[in-house]
Amino acid sequence: MATQHSRAAARFMIAPSVVLLLAWMLIPLGMTLYFSFLRYNLLMPGNNPFVGFENYAYFVTDPAFQAAIVNTLLLVGGILLITVVGGIALAVLLDQPMWGTGIVRIMVISPFFVMPTVSALVWKNMFMNPVNGLFAYIAEVLGMQPFDFLTQAPLASIIGIVSWQWLPFATLILLTAMQSLDSEQLEASEMDGASAWSRFYYIKLPHLARAITVVVLIQTIFLLSIFAEILVTTNGGPGTASTNLTYLVYAESLLRFDVGTGSAGGVIAIILANIVAIFLMRMIGKNLDA
Amino acid sequence: MGRITLDKVRKAFGDTEVIPPLDLTIEDGEFVVFVGPSGCGKSTLLRLIAGLEDVSGGEIRIDGKPATDLPPAKRGLAMVFQSYALYPHMTVRKNITFPLKMAGMSEEEKKRRVDHAAEVLNLTDYLDRRPGQLSGGQRQRVAIGRAIVREPAAFLFDEPLSNLDAALRVGMRLEISELHERLKTTMVYVTHDQVEAMTMADKIVVLRAGNIEQVGSPLDLYRTPRNLFVAGFIGSPTMNLIDGAEAAKHDARTIGIRPEHIDVVGDGPWQGKVGVSEHLGSDTFFHVHETGLADIITVRAPGEVNHRAGDTIRLSPQMDKLHRFGQDGLRIA
Numbered sequence: 345m346a347t348q349h350s351r352a353a354a355r356f357m358i359a360p361s362v363v364l365l366l367a368w369m370l371i372p373l374g375m376t377l378y379f380s381f382l383r384y385n386l387l388m389p390g391n392n393p394f395v396g397f398e399n400y401a402y403f404v405t406d407p408a409f410q411a412a413i414v415n416t417l418l419l420v421g422g423i424l425l426i427t428v429v430g431g432i433a434l435a436v437l438l439d440q441p442m443w444g445t446g447i448v449r450i451m452v453i454s455p456f457f458v459m460p461t462v463s464a465l466v467w468k469n470m471f472m473n474p475v476n477g478l479f480a481y482i483a484e485v486l487g488m489q490p491f492d493f494l495t496q497a498p499l500a501s502i503i504g505i506v507s508w509q510w511l512p513f514a515t516l517i518l519l520t521a522m523q524s525l526d527s528e529q530l531e532a533s534e535m536d537g538a539s540a541w542s543r544f545y546y547i548k549l550p551h552l553a554r555a556i557t558v559v560v561l562i563q564t565i566f567l568l569s570i571f572a573e574i575l576v577t578t579n580g581g582p583g584t585a586s587t588n589l590t591y592l593v594y595a596e597s598l599l600r601f602d603v604g605t606g607s608a609g610g611v612i613a614i615i616l617a618n619i620v621a622i623f624l625m626r627m628i629g630k631n632l633d634a
Numbered sequence: 635m636g637r638i639t640l641d642k643v644r645k646a647f648g649d650t651e652v653i654p655p656l657d658l659t660i661e662d663g664e665f666v667v668f669v670g671p672s673g674c675g676k677s678t679l680l681r682l683i684a685g686l687e688d689v690s691g692g693e694i695r696i697d698g699k700p701a702t703d704l705p706p707a708k709r710g711l712a713m714v715f716q717s718y719a720l721y722p723h724m725t726v727r728k729n730i731t732f733p734l735k736m737a738g739m740s741e742e743e744k745k746r747r748v749d750h751a752a753e754v755l756n757l758t759d760y761l762d763r764r765p766g767q768l769s770g771g772q773r774q775r776v777a778i779g780r781a782i783v784r785e786p787a788a789f790l791f792d793e794p795l796s797n798l799d800a801a802l803r804v805g806m807r808l809e810i811s812e813l814h815e816r817l818k819t820t821m822v823y824v825t826h827d828q829v830e831a832m833t834m835a836d837k838i839v840v841l842r843a844g845n846i847e848q849v850g851s852p853l854d855l856y857r858t859p860r861n862l863f864v865a866g867f868i869g870s871p872t873m874n875l876i877d878g879a880e881a882a883k884h885d886a887r888t889i890g891i892r893p894e895h896i897d898v899v900g901d902g903p904w905q906g907k908v909g910v911s912e913h914l915g916s917d918t919f920f921h922v923h924e925t926g927l928a929d930i931i932t933v934r935a936p937g938e939v940n941h942r943a944g945d946t947i948r949l950s951p952q953m954d955k956l957h958r959f960g961q962d963g964l965r966i967a
């Protein structure tokens with residue numbers, strides 16, 4: 345792309361795909377924005393008058409909204425914490441030369457191949473079910489009261505399920521990063537008298553910083569919109585105990601058939617996601633420059 | 635203090651024995667260079683001394699104390715790696731301070747030693763930079779600085795200059811020699827560049843396939859190579875080796891004569907056709923063909939000497955500089 349001429353040609357040639365992608369993004373976004381300013385309820389057919397920010401006011405003043413914001417942040421934060429810490433630990437373990445590493449690695453990665461709905465159902469029915477679940481059985485064997493995870497600690501349970509799904513992703517990226525560490529650096533630090541812990545803390549962890557940033561950024565994008573796991577396990581309940589923003593939008597527009605308020609919620613979710621993204625970029629994006 | 639003794643040290647990776655039992659003593663304050671062709675076990679031997687590899691047999695002693703089972707950090711040795719192995723996320727100062735920090739040294743002591751090392755190595759202006767912002771030569775100096783501050787019993791270098799360009803290599807070679815002059819600490823230096831070996835070493839150890847072929851001062855090896863391998867390995871351009879009838883005249887299986895010990899004279903006993911000439915200005919190297927002795931005889935003439943390709947010239951070897959080797963490849967006295 346050195347010359348003016350080739351640059352112009354390049355622009356011309358990528359124009360169709362750019363236009364297509366832009367339309368792909370802008371049309372749904374525009375329609376959502378448009379609907380969010382209309383009183384548009386499927387249960388009350390008729391004309392759909394323009395109501396300004398009324399839908400937004402309803403959505404924001406809904407007591408479920410605050411709960412949903414808090415839950416969204418807890419979900420994202422909790423899962424990030426578990427997957428990053430767990431991912432680092434697993435990466436360190438899998439990096440050790442040991443017997444059967446190949447099999448162990450495949451087993452560690454496999455949860456990622458299970459569909460979210462399926463894994464949530466498996467967890468709900470086979471592990472966490474207070475009557476038939478494995479955990480209930482273990483509790484019984486130990487002579488304790490079975491714990492009803494999804495009603496007594498719904499949010500924590502969902503954090504657990506989703507962390508289980510995303511741990512392989514974090515592990516995989518961190519493990520590759522770990523393996524790209526120059527072995528001479530480790531040997532040099534060994535000669536310098538660093539203990540195993542110091543080697544981890546001063547050499548390996550800083551080396552992983554960039555990979556951790558990537559994991560956090562990518563996961564945040566996906567975790568802000570967790571939906572299937574909630575729908576399948578708790579339906580956002582009990583009450584709003586496990587309702588996040590995505591689920592609240594779904595509840596508004598598809599359970600209460602209020603397209604207008606649902607759209608307003610969607611727009612708010614977009615704005616919040618962007619705020620989070622900007623914060624993240626500010627905080628850790630500088631890791632990516634170096 | 636830094637006297638390193640290897641006693642029947644052996645190393646095998648699985649079934650392949652890389653270093654057969656080997657004895658070597660490195661005296662305190664000596665500059666010892668390991669040379670040998672690629673894959674002969676130079677790095678492995680150095681890593682055995684450093685403790686980065688476990689020996690398969692034998693014993694290593696440092697200053698008379700057994701060190702075979704000591705971890706690398708406890709041996710009191712410092713190593714400079716070929717890839718420098720600097721910590722990329724730390725500044726130069728932090729890099730150099732790292733071993734002191736691991737040793738739990740006080741702040742003033744750390745600062746004093748780092749500032750001193752930076753001064754010695756001309757790094758004072760770069761202390762706040764990261765390794766990524768330094769040139770190759772500067773990185774090499776940081777790596778050396780990190781080794782110096784520990785005040786080790788001996789330095790181990792594994793081809794430290796091989797990533798540098800030719801001019802810088804000459805400069806760094808001098809700096810390392812001067813450093814040795816000043817610190818008088820034992821240095822063990824691995825290289826496959828024989829110019830480095832000849833110019834820096836007090837003692838050269840020539841290795842082949844894990845075996846020590848000869849140990850001696852650079853000039854010892856040059857003057858009296860113990861066998862054909864050392865004769866062919868030390869010296870540049872390499873020694874001319876001649877088999878057959880000419881060797882038999884001297885009661886040897888093979889005779890060797892260095893290019894600089896052959897004169898071009900009108901009445902010399904050997905005769906051949908000039909091939910390629912390499913003009914270095916200070917010297918001229920001729921490849922001489924069709925001598926009936928060997929495929930090519932290399933001759934070194936001092937200064938600028940012109941012979942056109944295809945010219946026939948006569949050569950005269952300096953008889954007192956002739957090396958004779960017997961049936962077993964060993965030197966005949």
Ligand SMILES: Nc1ncnc2c1ncn2[C@@H]1O[C@H](COP(=O)(O)OP(=O)(O)OP(=O)(O)O)[C@@H](O)[C@H]1O
Pocket residue numbers: 647652670671672673674675676677678679826
């Ligand atoms: N970890 C290892 N496992 C198996 N074999 C090894 C290992 N490390 C080295 N070797 C073998 O040991 C021999 C000596 O290797 P070494 O690295 O010491 O050579 P070197 O003399 O340093 O060569 P170079 O000049 O190319 O650096 C080689 O044949 C190499 O293949």
Ligand SMILES: [Mg+2]
Pocket residue numbers: 676677678
């Ligand atoms: Mg080597």
